[in-house]
Amino acid sequence: MGKRNRIVTGLDIGTTKVCAVIGEVLPDDRIDIVGIGNAASKGLRKGVIINIDNTVKSIQEACKEAQHMAGTSIDLVYASIAGDHIRGFNSRGVIAVSRKNREITQKDKARAIEAAKAVAIPTDHEVIHVLPQEYLIDSHDGIKDPVGMKGVRMEVDAHIVTSATTSRENIIKCIKKAGFDVAGIILEQLASSEAVLSQDEKELGVALIDIGGGTADVAVFVEGHIWHSYVLPLGGNNITNDIAVGLKTPYMEAEKIKKRYGFAMTDMVTDEEMIKVPSRGNRKNRYVSRKILAEIIEPRVEEVYRLVKENIENAGYADLISSGVVITGGSSLMEGMTEFGEEIFGVPFRRGEPIDIGGLVDVVNNPAYSTGVGLIIYALRKDESSLDFNFTEESYLKRFSRFMRERF
Ligand SMILES: Nc1ncnc2c1ncn2[C@@H]1O[C@H](COP(=O)(O)OP(=O)(O)OP(=O)(O)O)[C@@H](O)[C@H]1O
Numbered sequence: 402m403g404k405r406n407r408i409v410t411g412l413d414i415g416t417t418k419v420c421a422v423i424g425e426v427l428p429d430d431r432i433d434i435v436g437i438g439n440a441a442s443k444g445l446r447k448g449v450i451i452n453i454d455n456t457v458k459s460i461q462e463a464c465k466e467a468q469h470m471a472g473t474s475i476d477l478v479y480a481s482i483a484g485d486h487i488r489g490f491n492s493r494g495v496i497a498v499s500r501k502n503r504e505i506t507q508k509d510k511a512r513a514i515e516a517a518k519a520v521a522i523p524t525d526h527e528v529i530h531v532l533p534q535e536y537l538i539d540s541h542d543g544i545k546d547p548v549g550m551k552g553v554r555m556e557v558d559a560h561i562v563t564s565a566t567t568s569r570e571n572i573i574k575c576i577k578k579a580g581f582d583v584a585g586i587i588l589e590q591l592a593s594s595e596a597v598l599s600q601d602e603k604e605l606g607v608a609l610i611d612i613g614g615g616t617a618d619v620a621v622f623v624e625g626h627i628w629h630s631y632v633l634p635l636g637g638n639n640i641t642n643d644i645a646v647g648l649k650t651p652y653m654e655a656e657k658i659k660k661r662y663g664f665a666m667t668d669m670v671t672d673e674e675m676i677k678v679p680s681r682g683n684r685k686n687r688y689v690s691r692k693i694l695a696e697i698i699e700p701r702v703e704e705v706y707r708l709v710k711e712n713i714e715n716a717g718y719a720d721l722i723s724s725g726v727v728i729t730g731g732s733s734l735m736e737g738m739t740e741f742g743e744e745i746f747g748v749p750f751r752r753g754e755p756i757d758i759g760g761l762v763d764v765v766n767n768p769a770y771s772t773g774v775g776l777i778i779y780a781l782r783k784d785e786s787s788l789d790f791n792f793t794e795e796s797y798l799k800r801f802s803r804f805m806r807e808r809f
C-alpha cells in the first residue's frame with residue numbers, strides 16, 4: 402500500500418485575519434491546497450501580537466475551519482512573522498578548510514553560515530533566518546553550491562533576518578496554547594514571495610511588496626536570492642482610518658466603502674459617480690463622489706510607495722530590480738494600485754497571487770492568501786537544506802523522528 406501523502410500547514414497570523422492553509426504534497430512534489438480557514442484577527446497591531454487570548458481564539462477558529470475542509474487533523478504548523486521590529490541585513494561568513502584533501506563538505510557550509518550569523522545584534526533580538534546568496538572559494542565568487550569543490554578559504558554571503566525575541570516567543574506561545582506545535586517561523590514576505598514570484602523575476606531582480614492591513618512587507622531579490630528586506634508599519638488599516646475620518650463614517654462602513662469603491666489614483670476616476678456614505682450616529686446618509694474618496698486614499702498609498710521606494714534606493718537596489726515590482730496582500734486588490742505604483746517607481750508593476758498550486762485554486766487565487774500558501778512552499782523547499790530554521794526543541798524532535806521513520 403502506498404504511503405499517505407504528506408500534509409503541511411501554513412498559519413498566516415496577520416493584522417486583519419488569521420489564515421490556516423493546509424497543503425497536501427503529491428508524489429511528484431506538487432502541492433494541492435486541501436483546506437483553508439479564516440478568522441478575524443483581533444489580537445494584533447501592525448503585525449505584532451498584543452493580545453494572547455484573542456490571537457489564540459483566532460488561531461483555533463482558522464485551524465478548525467481548515468481541518469474541517471480538508472477532512473484531516475493537523476498538529477504542526479509553519480507560522481509567519483512580521484512587524485517593524487524585523488531587521489534584514491547582509492553579512493559574510495568566512496572559514497578555513499583545514500582538511501588535508503581541501504574538499505568542502507556540507508559541514509563546512511554549515512560552519513560558514515554559522516560564521517555569517519556571528520554579528521552583533523541587540524540582546525532582545527535574535528536571528529530568525531540566514532539566507533545564503535552565494536559562496537566564494539579562495540576569492541572566486543558566484544558559487545551557488547560549494548559542496549564537493551576544493552579550496553582553502555570559503556566565504557558565504559547571506560541575508561540575515563532578526564526579530565524581537567518576545568514577538569517570536571508570543572507567536573509560539575499562542576500557537577501552543579491553541580493546541581498546535583510550531584515547525585518553523587518564517588518572515589512574512591519571504592513566504593509570500595515563494596507563492597507569487599517566478600524564478601525568472603527573482604533572477605532578473607524584483608521587489609515584492611506585501612501590503613496587508615497593518616504592514617507593508619518588502620523583499621528584494623537579485624540573481625535568484627534575497628538581498629534586502631524591510632517592514633513598513635503602514636497598510637490598509639491606515640487607508641480605512643483615513644476614510645473613516647475624512648468621510649465622518651464608522652470604521653466598518655469605511656472598510657466596506659474602500660473595498661467596493663476605493664481607487665488608489667485620483668486621475669483615474671471621474672467625479673460623476675456618487676457613492677452613499679452612512680453617517681455616524683443617526684444622522685442621514687450622505688453622498689460623495691468617488692473622486693473625493695480617491696482623494697482621501699491617494700496620499701496614504703503615495704506615502705507607502707514613497708517610503709518603500711526611498712528604502713529600496715537607500716539600500717542601493719533601485720537599479721537592480723529589472724523585473725519591476727510585484728504587489729500582493731489584500732490591499733493590492735484596490736483599483737489603481739499597479740498604475741499608481743508604476744507612476745511613482747517608474748518600473749513595471751503587477752499584482753501577484755499564489756501560482757503553481759493545485760486543489761482549491763479558486764479560493765486561494767487571491768493576494769490575501771500569498772503568505773498562507775507561501776509558508777507551505779517555503780517550508781517544503783527549505784526542508785531540503787533546512788539551514789536557516791528556528792525549530793522549537795519539541796518540533797525538532799518530532800521532525801527528527803519523522804526523518805528516521807521515513808528513511809529507515
Ligand atoms: N478590494 C480591496 N480593496 C482595497 N483594500 C482591500 C481589498 N480587499 C482587501 N483589502 C484590504 O486588505 C487588507 C488585508 O489584507 P491582508 O489579508 O493581506 O492583511 P493581513 O495579512 O491580515 O495583515 P498584515 O499582513 O499587514 O499583518 C485590509 O486592510 C483590507 O481592507
Ligand SMILES: [Mg+2]
Pocket residue numbers: 413415416589611613614730772
Ligand atoms: Mg499579511
